[in-house]
Amino acid sequence: xxxxxxSSRIAPDPSPRFAEYAHPERLVSTEWLAEHLxxxxxxxxxxxxxVLLYETGHIPGAVKIDWHTDLNDPVTRDYIxxxxxxxxxxxxxxxxxxxxxxxxxxxxxxxxxxxWVFTLFGHEDVRLLDGGRAKWEAEGxxxxxxxxxxxxxxxxxxxRDDSRIRAxxxxxxxxxxTESPQLVDVRSPEEYTGARTHMPxxxxxxxxxxGHIPGAxxxxxxxxxxxxxxxxxRTELEAIYAQEKGLDAGRAxxxxxxxxxxxxxxxxxxxxxxxxxxxxxxxxxxxxxxxxVRVPIVTGEQPGSVSSR
Amino acid sequence: xxxxxxxxxxxxxxxxxxxxxxxxxLQLLLEFSEGLPELPERYTQHPELLEPVPExxxxxxxxxxxxxxxxxxxxxxxxxxxxxxxPREAPTTRGFAGILCEGLDGLPAGELLAVPxxxxxxxxxxxxxxxxxxxxxxxxxxxxxxxxxxxxxx
Numbered sequence: 087x088x089x090x091x092x093s094s095r096i097a098p099d100p101s102p103r104f105a106e107y108a109h110p111e112r113l114v115s116t117e118w119l120a121e122h123l124x125x126x127x128x129x130x131x132x133x134x135x136x137v138l139l140y141e142t143g144h145i146p147g148a149v150k151i152d153w154h155t156d157l158n159d160p161v162t163r164d165y166i167x168x169x170x171x172x173x174x175x176x177x178x179x180x181x182x183x184x185x186x187x188x189x190x191x192x193x194x195x196x197x198x199x200x201x202w203v204f205t206l207f208g209h210e211d212v213r214l215l216d217g218g219r220a221k222w223e224a225e226g227x228x229x230x231x232x233x234x235x236x237x238x239x240x241x242x243x244x245x246r247d248d249s250r251i252r253a254x255x256x257x258x259x260x261x262x263x264t265e266s267p268q269l270v271d272v273r274s275p276e277e278y279t280g281a282r283t284h285m286p287x288x289x290x291x292x293x294x295x296x297g298h299i300p301g302a303x304x305x306x307x308x309x310x311x312x313x314x315x316x317x318x319x320r321t322e323l324e325a326i327y328a329q330e331k332g333l334d335a336g337r338a339x340x341x342x343x344x345x346x347x348x349x350x351x352x353x354x355x356x357x358x359x360x361x362x363x364x365x366x367x368x369x370x371x372x373x374x375x376x377x378x379v380r381v382p383i384v385t386g387e388q389p390g391s392v393s394s395r
Numbered sequence: 396x397x398x399x400x401x402x403x404x405x406x407x408x409x410x411x412x413x414x415x416x417x418x419x420x421l422q423l424l425l426e427f428s429e430g431l432p433e434l435p436e437r438y439t440q441h442p443e444l445l446e447p448v449p450e451x452x453x454x455x456x457x458x459x460x461x462x463x464x465x466x467x468x469x470x471x472x473x474x475x476x477x478x479x480x481x482p483r484e485a486p487t488t489r490g491f492a493g494i495l496c497e498g499l500d501g502l503p504a505g506e507l508l509a510v511p512x513x514x515x516x517x518x519x520x521x522x523x524x525x526x527x528x529x530x531x532x533x534x535x536x537x538x539x540x541x542x543x544x545x546x547x548x549x
Contacts, residue, residue, distance in 0.1 A: 135514050136453065138486035138523050154525035189483065 095211070096127055096185040104216075106320040108361030112354075113216045113317070116225055120281055125149055129180050133200040134191040134219070143229035145189065145222060149178040149236070153196050153347065157203050163370075165246065170243045171207050179236040182209070182244075185342065189215035189222065189283055193311045193353050202367055204351040206246045214354065218315040224314070253340050253366035255374055259381065262300060262392050268333060269302035270341045272352045273372065277306040277344070280385035283376060293376030299342065299383040300392045303331040307348040310355045323360055335362045342368035342375070398517070400456035405498035405514065412518045421523050428486040429491030435480055445480065446542065448535050453485030456494055457535055459506060459542045465525050471505035477539060487524065491532035495539060496519070504547045508540055 099118040106261075107113065108340035112141055114122075122128055123146060130148040131144040132140045151157065156174055158167050166174065180186060186209065190197035194214055204212045215222070223229075248254075255262070261267045276282045280296030298304070312318045326332045339362055341349040346369025356362040375381055384390030397407035412420055436459060438444055445456035462474040477500040479492035499507055515532040 136487045137483050137528060138421060138425050138490060139427065139484065140485075141421060142428075152525075154527065155523065160522070312455050 094248060095183075096122070096125065098213075101188055103319070107317075107359040109358040112358040114214050115216055116214050116222050116227060119145070119187060119215055119222075120227060126210060127183065128185045129178065130187045130189070130215075131180075131197075132190055132219070133188055133197045135196050139191055140220075141231065143231055146228055146230045146232070147234050148189075149234060150202055151178065153199050153203075157200060161279065163201055164205065166254065168207070168243045168245045171246070172243045175209075175241040177236070177240050179234070179239055180241060181239050182242055184211070184294065186212040187215055188212065189218045193220065193315050193351075194218035195307070195347060198354045199347045199350040199355060202251065202353055205251060206248060209243050217314055220315040221351060223285065246317065251357075251366055253342075253368040255368075255370050255378060255381070257301065257366070258340055258342075258368050258375075261338070263381065264338075267301055268337045268339045269299055270327075270331075270333065270339065270349075270352060270356070271298045271302040271304050271340060272307040272343045272348045273298075273304075274306055275370065275387075278302075279387055280383075283337050283372070293344075293372050296377045297376075297383040298389075299375060300382050300384045300390050301340075301382075303389055304387075305331055305352070307343070307351045310352065310359075317359060320359065323355060326357065327360060333362075335360055338364040338366075340366050340368050342371040344372045345369065346371050398507075400499070401514065402502055402510065404501075405510065407496050408494055409514075409517050412520070414476060416441075417523050420518070420520055422495075423435070424488070424490035424520065424524070425486060427497065428490035431479065431481070431489050431493040431496060434480050438478060438480075445478075446538055448531070448538055453481060453488040455479065455481040455485070455488045455531075455535065457495075457539055457542070459539055459546065461543075461546050471508070472503050473547070474545055475502055475504050475507050476500055479535070487528060488531060491515075491535055495532070495535055499539060504543050507543055508547075510536070511539075512537070531543070 099114040101115050104110035104113045109241045130145050132144050132148045133153060134140060134151050137152050157165055174290050188201050189195040197214060197218060201214055202213050247273050271278050278298050283293040283296045305326060308325060310317060339356060341352045343349040346367055353367045382392050398409045403429050413525050415423060420466040445458045448455045448457060451461060457479045457485040462476060481491055515529055515536060521529055
């Protein structure tokens with residue numbers, strides 16, 4: 087049983103540059119994290135594309151959670167269940183009240199994915215280190231190869247709630263039948279048009295058809311990232327998602343990519359930074375849609391629509 | 396894990412991985428990553444001579460050479476040199492490259508071509524690293540073998 091329940095909440099990073107975002111408490115800066123390392127109630131989690139990167143050096147005290155070997159169910163194409171999640175977090179020294187700060191390689195691509203999965207389990211206080219590993223490293227901040235020795239703690243078994251922020255294929259099909267459904271395709275332009283079925287320079291994961299879901303706007307995920315690896319200021323993000331693409335924060339939105347990882351990053355941008363209330367990540371994404379029988383697909387540069395395909 | 400059909404150095408690598416638990420296998424892979432030899436200067440100066448491996452998630456390049464270029468030795472008996480490069484921030488991919496360089500460099504071409512295509516699955520890394528990531532290593536082996544096949548056929 088845990089004794090610390092309510093009193094130990096860690097105040098958000100008050101950096102003025104985060105204040106403009108819809109949910110500024112979801113980001114911490116490298117300066118903030120450096121000052122708060124080791125504080126009771128805070129656990130830093132590294133989540134990378136490369137399964138060995140943590141072992142080469144990580145933020146002192148950070149633990150590792152791998153998207154593939156820890157968060158995915160080893161058999162079914164799904165995320166782990168409540169029991170496995172409780173065991174995973176308990177072993178990492180995380181309780182339900184812990185403030186989690188996630189960071190990782192590739193502009194926090196996988197860290198944002200982990201954050202989205204943690205949100206499926208309703209973990210309340212989970213934040214992202216703005217700029218991720220690259221920014222921490224560029225600033226010459228400390229790394230260690232020491233793995234923290236952790237005592238097992240109690241994390242409750244919580245049933246995963248997929249209804250709010252996760253979309254299945256049937257949800258997307260039903261969504262397409264609503265009036266002007268709002269979808270964001272965050273893959274590369276070549277994947278969007280159907281010129282190719284996988285990411286440039288990435289392994290072919292197998293999709294039989296190329297193209298995009300009818301009506302989807304193309305906004306490659308990395309457009310949300312600034313030069314220093316952090317997120318762009320809110321006005322720049324709005325210029326892309328709202329002004330250029332016409333996406334409306336007040337409408338239900340579905341984001342997708344190839345397996346749901348890049349779209350987790352965009353989910354974070356739309357929901358936490360731009361305040362879209364109802365955003366779902368369709369994690370089946372193109373590796374499901376591009377293989378499914380008789381689902382509508384549009385090729386080429388225009389979003390198209392179900393009726394006009 | 397059976398190693399009787401593998402060249403001795405590659406068999407030794409499989410035995411090393413077999414001898415340790417799953418957690419230590421990652422550590423061992425990290426050691427191979429750190430042990431990947433630097434590219435010879437003729438390739439650092441001419442990266443266009445290296446072949447990219449798109450099956451890997453990170454930029455990795457492989458190149459092979461046949462020794463004894465005077466053709467006095469039958470092609471399949473000629474010694475193959477294997478070189479690879481991968482960035483430091485991609486240690487898993489570097490580890491794969493390190494294993495293949497360690498196990499394949501210096502083999503006669505015929506023996507290298509006889510390495511089973513499923514060799515990478517015998518390292519027992521599927522669970523610790525994930526099958527998807529392991530595909531990158533198989534892609535690297537496939538490209539090395541294809542290069543050697545082309546060079547010995549010439």
